[in-house]
Amino acid sequence: MRPFSILTLILYFWIFVATAQVPGFYMREAEKKVELPIIVSNNLVIIPLSINSGPPVNFLLDTGVKTNILFSKTFGNFIGLNYTRKLDLVGADGQTILTASVSPNNYIDMGPLEGIFQTLLVLDEDFMELEQVIGIPVYGVIGYEFFKYNTVKIDYDRQKITFYANDMMKRKPVGYKKVNIKLDNSKPYITGKIKQSSDTELEGKLLIDIGANHGLLLNRETTDEILLPEKNIKSDLGRSLGGDLFGFVGRTFLLDINGVKFKDVITSFPEETEFSYVIRESGRQGSIGSEILGRLTVILDYNREKMYIKRGDTFLIPFEFDMSGITPRLLPMDEKIIYVTQVREGSPAYEAGIRMKDEFYDINNIPIAFWELPDLIKLFRSEEGREINVTMKRFLGEDPENFELKDFKFRLKRQI
Incomplete structure (x- = not known):
């Protein structure tokens, strides 16, 4: 019996080590x-x-x-x-x-x-x-x-x-809603109910995309049931590998994730590209990004193909899109530089005279050194009618020392 026991012990040890080395x-x-x-x-x-x-x-x-x-x-x-x-x-x-x-x-x-x-x-x-x-x-x-x-x-x-350890989440935690997920090509998908208006409803396969900063994104090329809302604006939808993603932004009347309902959701509608065939082949109609997920506490359990969600502190805050017309970007340097990469024609900032490549000097009399980019984005989404006073550097040539300071005033206006 002893040789068998030693062999069993060695085999057990080898299996344990091999298991521990799985990526x-x-x-x-x-x-x-x-x-x-x-x-x-x-x-x-x-x-x-x-x-x-x-x-x-x-x-x-x-x-x-x-x-x-x-x-x-x-x-x-x-x-x-x-x-x-x-x-x-x-x-x-x-x-x-x-x-x-x-x-x-x-x-x-x-x-x-x-x-x-x-x-x-x-x-x-x-x-x-x-x-x-x-x-x-x-x-x-x-x-x-x-x-x-x-x-x-x-x-x-x-x-x-x-x-969590793998055996710690066998039941739904108290206070959470359970949502079934399906892993497809190592990515999690759910089925969500989408009402683009009060009298239309679509059940869509939606990617749970924690790394995307949109709210809801719908790909119109996947089904004729996805329509661009009448009230929309053309916009840069975000920066990612390989360039900017362009399309339109509007609102979706209701998104229902197993009884957790989001109303008047800011929704991105990207333009169709040569990459769209991959989205169509996946069978998905869109994705849910961090603007929605960030309003929740989210538990992902890939092994059991479950997701659990509950409302977070920001759940009831209305969804808002930029009300200034400015797309700001940070220039990574020792000195903080935040500049205007785009400004929508007809927007409050555009009508006030702000243009691309203008650089923020101060905002509401607070120097730009005291602002973080997320706080500036939050300010521009904050409250319709809010007055914004900015001083901008406008460069007069290629020399970075050759500029003038210009003051602008505008009020935030909801455009969608």
Whole structure:
């Protein structure tokens, strides 16, 4: 019996070691749960981490991607990543082709959590432009690997993530609504009821996309039942890999997620691109982004294909779109520079005389150094009729020292 017992012990030990080495994210210690502090900026979830004992950097948590992505080959080379092959990626505009190098078997340190044998797609051309939109540096995205084995709770109000042991979420938590999800190509989908008006209803397959800063996004090319609202504005819908996404913004009368109802939702309607065939093949009609998810506490349980949601502190705040006409961006420099990347014709800011490339000097008599980009975006969505006083730098040529200061005054106006 002894040889059999020793063989069994050795086999058990080998299975244990092999299991522990499966790529994924794990708790360092055997706990029921651990908490991670996060940064919530414009309702996007940012996690500080380090790769292969390198310096700490910020990554965006994103359920809309399958593989982890590092935006900077320069940083990847700095921390000594190894690359095995190259891939081509299609950009957000459906046209731009991005090349990436594949770096396998990396170690990701999140304090009480560790990512074992993690693959990174490393963009060959540095893309550090999310800082211009979010307001803080973001070096990459963490996707499916973070969620695939363990239940994850995202508490936007407390700015915490709770990472649970796999056997801890067998029943619906008290106070939450249960929503069935379906994993398709490692991405979570739900069925939601969409009322574009009071007398029309569509059941749509919707991607749960924590890494997107829209509210509801509907792809008109997927079904004739999705119509552009009469009241809409043409807009830049956001910055992503491969360029800006353009389309229209309007309102959806009602979005119902298993009885949790959102009214008058700001909705993006992107233009059809060469990439649209991928969306059609997925069978989805759209996606739910952080402007909706950030109003909830969200628990994702990929193993049991469940999502649990409950109302957060901001649930009842009305959905608002920018009422100024300005799309501001941050220029990443030692000195804070926030400038106008677009201004919609006919908008309050445009009528007041503000133009593209104007640079904020002060806002309501507060110098720009005291403003953060998310606070400025919040101000421009705050209250119809609110008076905004700004002083802008207008440059008179290519010389950055050659400018004049111009004062502008306008009132916020709801356009959709």
